[in-house]
Amino acid sequence: MTDQTPAQFVHRPTFAEINLSALRANLESIRQHVGTAKVMAVVKANGYGHGIQTVALEFQRLGVDSLGVAYIEEALDLRKVGVTIPVLVFGGLLYDQLDLYIRNDIDVTASSVSKLEQIDSSAQKLGKRARVHLKIDTGLERIGVHYYSSQTLFDAALRARHCDVVGVYSHFADVNPLDLSLARRQLERFTTALEYFTPRALSKFDRHIAASGGLIALRESHLDMVRPGLSLYGVYPHRAMTPLLRLTPALALKSHVVFFKVVKEGAGVSYGHRWRAPHDTRVVTIPIGYGDGYLRSLTNRGWAIVRGQKCPVVGAVCMDQLMVDLGPSGEAYNGDQVVLIGSQGSHSITVEDLAEAVDTTPHEILVLLNQRIPRVMI
Numbered sequence: 001m002t003d004q005t006p007a008q009f010v011h012r013p014t015f016a017e018i019n020l021s022a023l024r025a026n027l028e029s030i031r032q033h034v035g036t037a038k039v040m041a042v043v044k045a046n047g048y049g050h051g052i053q054t055v056a057l058e059f060q061r062l063g064v065d066s067l068g069v070a071y072i073e074e075a076l077d078l079r080k081v082g083v084t085i086p087v088l089v090f091g092g093l094l095y096d097q098l099d100l101y102i103r104n105d106i107d108v109t110a111s112s113v114s115k116l117e118q119i120d121s122s123a124q125k126l127g128k129r130a131r132v133h134l135k136i137d138t139g140l141e142r143i144g145v146h147y148y149s150s151q152t153l154f155d156a157a158l159r160a161r162h163c164d165v166v167g168v169y170s171h172f173a174d175v176n177p178l179d180l181s182l183a184r185r186q187l188e189r190f191t192t193a194l195e196y197f198t199p200r201a202l203s204k205f206d207r208h209i210a211a212s213g214g215l216i217a218l219r220e221s222h223l224d225m226v227r228p229g230l231s232l233y234g235v236y237p238h239r240a241m242t243p244l245l246r247l248t249p250a251l252a253l254k255s256h257v258v259f260f261k262v263v264k265e266g267a268g269v270s271y272g273h274r275w276r277a278p279h280d281t282r283v284v285t286i287p288i289g290y291g292d293g294y295l296r297s298l299t300n301r302g303w304a305i306v307r308g309q310k311c312p313v314v315g316a317v318c319m320d321q322l323m324v325d326l327g328p329s330g331e332a333y334n335g336d337q338v339v340l341i342g343s344q345g346s347h348s349i350t351v352e353d354l355a356e357a358v359d360t361t362p363h364e365i366l367v368l369l370n371q372r373i374p375r376v377m378i
Ligand SMILES: *Cc1c(COP(=O)(O)O)cnc(C)c1O
Pocket: 042, 044, 068, 090, 171, 210, 211, 212, 213, 227, 228, 229, 230, 231, 237, 363
């Protein structure tokens, strides 16, 4: 097997390969699925681990209508690297950050009446207009004005003379394709709340509630705009959604064998000896660990593809290394490429597989992959 490590990674043989054509194919799939609805590409948390600058500029180039991030810091980074399309910050805001939003033309989430009033007075002070999305809480109980009190926020928006309301949005607490009842109830609360504002609004605005789950599994939730994150990166929020939309994973996590040994029957492997060789077996060591964001809970649960074979991660995942059992007749050489997420030969390990193995969301598997892992664009 050839070693395809780019020369600059000789000293860090672990890297994430980001496939830009997969991003393009996923966006295309999503556009076909949602028809005329606008697309806000969500790039928070370092572009779900794919590298925020690269993916943001790529989505902008591909013509998405806007970008979504969690924090103002992320939005400012995007402006610095040349993002000119609208950027919405989802998170709750603090008053002393408001100047930054308005000066940099960042769309603000108004999640309460008092915050909206603060946004309006900041805009007045700066002599600029603020672009605002009103946030309605329809059942997540995170941020936003409760749907049953939303008239107070709408009335405040009609009084705010220095704000342009460009959006009104909400967020689903659960889009379970096997039981969409909560999502439907939230959508109903949202559209009912909007009946008050729509005829009174001073200008056109976008109604949006669907992230990847709603986008894929609940067509009625597309409204004027969808906010996909996970699905743009080719990952499904739920197994049962696989047949509903064609997606291609954009990230592969790769490393190389740095050590090979035979472990004797009965010997314990790694910290705490949480795995013992049931027979003499061949074990390799791979230079990635929880310090890179490869979850320690994947101890005895993860896999790696080595020389076309899918092999288990054995023993505790260390901070910087992990061990993989090749079996009694497994073969590998130092320098062999190892796939931790992605495919090789007929085998694959998906983000969804890892999420299921440790009972978390696919989002968490991706976003924890940190800056220690170089990103290689292909
Ligand atoms: C993260 C987030 C999204 C994207 O969610 P996915 O499940 O990754 O598609 C959309 N909207 C809001 C408000 C978010 O916080």
